[in-house]
Amino acid sequence: MEFKEIITISLNAIKANKLRSVLTLLGIGVGVFSIIGVMTAVRVLQNSIESGLSNLGTHTFQIQKMPMMAGRDAWMQARKRKDITYAQAQTVAERLTTAEHVGIEGWNGGNTISLLSGEKTNPNVGVAGETPEGIPTNNWTIKEGRSITNNDLIHSYPVAIIARDIETKLFPRGGAVGSQIKINSQRYSVIGTFESKGASLGGSSDNFVAVPLTTFMEQFGKQRSLNIMVKAKGAEVYDECLEETRMILRTIRKVDPGAEDDFSVFSNDSLIGTFNEFTLYIKLGVGFISFISLLAAGVGIMNIMLVSVTERTKEIGIRKAIGARRSNILGQFITEAIVLCQIGGIVGILVGIVGGNLTALAFSVPPVFPLDWALLGFALCSVIGVVFGVYPAWKAANLDPIEALRYE
């Protein structure tokens, strides 16, 4: 008997009881939906984090006073730490042997950038004070004009490089380089523009201005903790470089041997690691609940199939009377259960992917198609179809033809 015939028979049986079939596959669909939906959403966030949240380049890490993600207690502890000063950061930069670049930066948020003519941005622009090497360690690329130089740093020149959002707002017709702008009330000349970094989890990554670190500290104050960004000479020396940096900082900050670091280190890897740790619990929780709901749906399938076998006893008798083997009947009913589960699964997968990608829409990051999860979900449904379809099918296959024919 051909596979095509079995499929046709199964589909006809499913079509014959439309409402019942739909209700049954709804159970499977909901279970699969919750798995696929959550996994898609997690994947979207993961992608967004990988592409944007940390804007560090390859084998680069950053050192700062406060941790990137922490609970309330850890956060309060960290606030008591000493600031990382410009002098400390410079010492690190001088002593490091395994680093390609060491950038030092400070940040100030909530600034307004304006033209002398009065045109201005919203008061939400970030201003970064950077050393020249802060530009490559941040993975920023100059689109037009030039970068910050040592000369700018030594003389605290009022020069600025503007990112895309500022450029589009203040210079919609171009010509930014060479123009004058004001950061809050101070005047700066624009020496360059940055390539766009696109949006990420936190919103736009292009809403900032970079100025020389010394100029920045004159305008915004010297009493602040700075970030040190280190790009290792290569992937091979990354770990060594990280260790070297920690040791230098511990020495100059006089951390007791055996005490914890009084600063935080993070990299793309550590950020993704933290995020994965966090999502693992979500995945496990959702996985468990979905598994339970799929189990319930499976029992539903079995129930429906048993009813179906009883209802179709006569049909089974007829089929056997004209030559159907046990295996034909077994195949017919298992296939019916599998097809039912798979239709439910496909619906759940599609709705789950659409639902999960609503997070992509919300964070304005690109949507994902989690093929691995989709395939896994599909396989899972098929397995459920087999597991819960076997007993009813076995019952059908073992009916005595005479008794089945006599059934009314």
Place this chain on the structure above:
Amino acid sequence: MSPMIRLSNIKKMYQMGDEEVHALSGVDIEIQKNEYVAIMGPSGSGKSTLMNVIGCLDTPTSGLYELNGTNVSEMNDNQLAKIRNKEIGFVFQTFNLLARSNVLHNVELPLIYGGVGSADRKRQANGAIERVGLGDRAHHKPNELSGGQRQRVAIARALVTNPSILLADEPTGNLDSKTGEEIMGLFDILHSEGNTIILVTHEEDIAAHAHRIVRIRDGKVEHDEKVKNRKIARAHTTTTA
């Protein structure tokens, strides 16, 4: 020449609680190729049980059943299914068609289980439907057909695999006498074309179409005789029997 069917001392016993019901208590029958046999007897005498045994739907409690020289009594489930599919064409009193499938699919079904490819299957099924005179009804569902037409579909389904024997258990039992006669006309034609036919009936009129009548009582063959005056002298047979 060895007979197509040889039953020797076939017994079928059912256990009903403490009581043993002997549906067949030692049946010996031989049937040759191209015979046209009517099995008659009162209700409960074991006619259906005998037909089911011959049709390999049921296995006897004891006794020997040879079909075309092979011992059917020793066959397993799958071998019996194959015999039912290839060697037997069964026609039931209540038609037993798949209600949700159209005429063509009903007739195709034995070929599907026989592993016949789609194109051959359609051709053979349509041929069988033509033979029973339902060429214009191939795409109708059973509930769109009259009782006589449904029985024709069942006959087409029984014929479609070119089986060795056509078995019919009271094929006219659910039909009015005129339609019953039409169905019997169809069996007559099939017999004249070389088919072997065994049918159960309790109507002398119907039995008169056959060449041989086997009378059963209490699970035993009571009488086995050639019909002298077939259908042509139907009035005679009815009055004399």
